[in-house]
Amino acid sequence: MIKVLVGVDTSPESRVALRYVCHLLEHCDAQVEAIYVKPDVTFYLQHDFEVPFIKKKSLEEKVEEEAEEVEKQILNVCEVCLAGKVPCEPKIVTGDAAEEILAEAQRGDYDLIVLGSHGHSALRGLLLGNVHNKILHHARRPVLIVREMRNIHRVLVAYRGTSCDQKALEFIAPMLERKKPQITVFHVREKALGETEEFAQKCVMEGRSSLEKFGHAPVTKVVEGDFVDETIKEIMNEDYDLVVLGAYGHNRPKYLQIISDEALTLVKRTMRPVLVFRDKEEHRK
Structure with missing residues (x-):
């Protein structure tokens, strides 16, 4: 069984992410849990953060009301998941959202x-919030970032030949086995790194x-x-519904298993759903 944790908040984008992953997993033996992290009112009060015109009781009530509303929204989206035979619970x-x-x-x-x-700015392009950045850097498992709902017909796998890329393929292939989308295995031959045509x-x-x-x-x-430039160009020129890549580039850190700058840049520069793969089994060792 595939266990999936979807981080949700008050934004419509988080509900889109929940719908998208239920679509991705509709033919899989999967279980989805949608987690909402309430702000810790006690933390703000203990650290003397002033919230103008709002008393402690009012702040607590507002937080609870928001949590109840989010839970209702989650349950509504979970109905879509259940219709596709994917169990979904709030x-x-x-x-703290990222830490929890x-x-x-x-x-x-x-x-x-x-x-x-969503994270879009006309001046700065596509943005990621602090929660997204922290989870992408520190998660010990695959992370899927969803910016828009798309039915999965075409998938791009950015494949550099690393063990992480290979495991990413093996992770996503069974999920898509019954959907049978068109999958493109895409490789950028990086001549600046001395890469040969034979290797590519x-x-x-x-x-x-x-x-x-x-x-x-x-x-x-x-x-x-260039790996990033050519991959972005391919994503923009073709109508892909999912992009898959490994979290590490060629120069994978030996001890600090942080996401590569290239993977992070790709996530930031595309509106397409992007799955950044890490092998959680490696972190058990």
Whole structure:
């Protein structure tokens, strides 16, 4: 069974994320839990944060009312999940949003964390909030960022031939086994790093072979240039509904398993849903 933790708040984007992951998993043996983290009123009061014109009781009541409203919204979206045979339950906790989501993911041994995001600015492009950044950097499992609802017909796998990329393929392939979307195994030949054409072709052939084991018929594509620029160009030029990539680049850190700058940049620069893969089993060792 695939266990999924969806972080939700008062934004419509978080409900879109919940709908999207239920669509992704509609043919899987999966269980979805939607977690809402209430602000800790006691924390603000103990640290003398002033909230103008709002008394303690009023603040507590407002927080509870908001939590009740979010729970109703979650239950409504969960009806969509249940219609697709995906069990979905709300969970409400109190504290710091990022810390509580990370802690619950670890405690409940979830296989995937999902977050909704809009984060668009005409001046600064696509943005990620503090919660998203913290979870992307510190989650010990795959994270899916969803900015818009899309039916999954076309999937791009940014494949550099690393072990993390290979495991990302093996993670997503069974989820999509019955949907049978068109999957593109996309490799950027980075000549600046001394990458040969032979290596590039070997990479996409390995990726294709892995997907074929799950009954997929992927296409392969190799281009030359900068990994981030060429991947963004491919995403913008083609109508992909999901982008999948490993969290680490070629220069993977040995001890601090933080997301690569390249993966973070890709998440920030596209409106498409992006799944950033980390192998949670590695963190058990």
